[in-house]
Amino acid sequence: MASLAMAGLSAELARSARAAALLGLAGAFGPFALVMLTVQFYALVVPTGSMSTALGLVAGFALVAVTVVALGQIRQRLLLAGTERLVRRLTARALPAATARATQPGVAAEQALHDIEAVRRGVAGPLTSFALDALLVPALLLLLATFHWAFALFAAAAASLALVFGLLTDRATREALVEANDATAQAARLVADAARAAEAVEAMGMLPALVRRWAAALARGTGGLRRAQGTARLAQAASFTLYGIAQGGAVAVGVVVLAEGSSVGYGILAGLLLTARVMDPFSRLGGQLEDAAAARAAWRRLDRLLVAAEAAPAAAASAFPCPEGRLVVDHVTLVFPGSARPLLRDVNLVLGPGDVVALAGPPGTGKSTLLRLLLGIQGSNAGDVFLDGHATAQWDRADLARHVGYLPQEPVLGDGSVAEAIARLDEVPDMPAVLAAARLAGALRMVAGLPHGFATPLGGRVALSMGQRQRVALARAVYGAPRLVLLDEPAGYLDSEGEAAVMAMIGTLSAAGTAVVFTSHREGLLRAATRVMTLRDGMLTELGERRRLLAAPSPLAALERPARRLAAPVAA
Ligand SMILES: Nc1ncnc2c1ncn2[C@@H]1O[C@H](COP(=O)(O)OP(=O)(O)OP(=O)(O)O)[C@@H](O)[C@H]1O
DSSP states (O other), rough: OOHHHHHHHHHHHHHHHHHHHHHHHHHTTTHHHHHHHHHHHIIIIHOOOOHHHHHHHHHHEEEEHHHHHHHHHHHHHHHHHHHHHHHHHHHHHHHHHHHSSSSSSSHHHHHHHHHHHHHHEEEEEHHHHHHHHHHHHHHHHHHHHOEEEEEEEHHHHHHHHHHHHHHHHHHHHHHHHHHHHHHHHHHHHHHHHHHTTHHHHHHHHHHHHHHHHHHHHHHHHHHHHHHHHHHHHHHHHHHHHHHHHHHHHHHHHHHHOOOOOOTTTTHHHHHOOOHHHHHHHHHHHHHHHHHHHHHHHHHHHHHHHHHHHHOOOOOOOOOOOOOOOOOOEEEEEOOOOOOOOEEEEEEEEETTTTTTTEEOOSSSSHHEEEEEEEHTTOSEEEEEEEETTGGGGGBBBHHHHHEEEEESSSSSOSSBHHHHTTTTOOOOOOOHHHHHHHHTOHHHHHHHTTTTGOBBBBBOOOOOHHHHHHHHHHHHHTTTOOEEEEETTTTTTHHHHHHHHHHHHHHHHHHHTOOEEEEEEEEHHHTTOOOOEEEEEEEEEEOOOOOOOOEEEEHGGGGGSSEEEEOOOOOO
């Protein structure tokens, strides 16, 4: 059963299509008028040589041409406006539905956008115009039949032949095009990878091998493209020949009919003018069928998504008062699609205002994923995360973002100024808040030393080091005095002085009642935590109090000792 939303959208789309089809049928007037004017030309001008009649008919031809173009334009605009409305409404419904309970909201959103684009291409693409043109065909065949049924029959046969020919050409070119696209994409990936790791490529002498691979991929791409273009050229030439043969065939049909003693009137002329027109939409349908199939499949996927969203209980996103900072993770389990084992298994955690939790442990155990889950940008298969008793999944994202700070492992900052980056891309940054955040993150001196201080453009010629970027990203995380701060490897790119600044920052945040969770591979930083935890087989386990860790010769060595599994939270 179709979702209510999709049923509404299909009805609206059908209305637009009907209006466009009616306009298209009105366009049938073009070929009718063309045939009639040509007939009049032979009937009135050829025998008499009347200049005034000829001029009148030429004006008639011009009027018909202008009207046909205008009708075509109106039809196209109608279709585009309908498609734009459809895409807007589809996006507004499908995106929240895709991300609401997804384990990977980013991936789900990308798939939904991809599907919406496929629907857009299918609806607004050339296929719809060809399909609408095809609606004219019965009218054209009827016109031909008024002269003699043989002309209509011949045009229908020619159109069928054009369709078969179009489909065969489509198949022949598609394979070569797919190969060419894959090879070109591979070449582009090689260049992008080489640019990202330029120094490693140079240092390890990989450049000549990389260039060889790139050249081979490019050659494969060019070869595929050449083959596809060759086939397309051949097909075009064959198509013109087919049109020519069909027009000649219409004359031959006329001759045969005349030889049998029947009258054809101006049928031969009509056959000449209209047979190619009847064939046209069918010969062009071939290349568009793939888009149509993709659009249909995308529509069905979006429909399933909306059916599930309509069946789910409404979870209205709400804005809540400024949180105190009490975070509760309640029985959270996460299994990535395609993975045999859960990455997070029945994870429980209670965090009060000012608590500082460090997540330590080997790479790949799920620390960064757990941070994303706490933020609500990563969904779970079971369990929930609550901030001050409200499920973060139900919290309006923009509103929640005001209360949380996040430092991702890669300090990506965008291309605004340093101040804009700290102010979370606000184009009019609150400068006192920017300064306070930079001071808290220990970034003030570094930013002041940049050529244009806080106005230094990040996309400009001044290239910030990874350490400088991380300090700016730290300032961004604490901008606006959030109640919950999550830091993924906050000293990952910093020296010992930077690490000390991060420790001081965490201490200040904690004293102000902000809850902090951070991941770290660095032993020194673990000392900033009030509790140190690790993930073992997806389960969150506590390593002990800070005092015991401080006493340990190596806090990370404690990771090897048996640890205590955390109990479920008592209350949300
Ligand atoms: N979106 C995703 N889809 C599938 N698997 C994922 C996804 N995100 C992370 N993973 C996998 O989950 C595992 C844990 O990744 P995560 O980055 O959370 O580990 P980590 O403990 O933070 O590692 P590190 O200490 O190296 O940062 C990895 O094996 C990773 O490949």
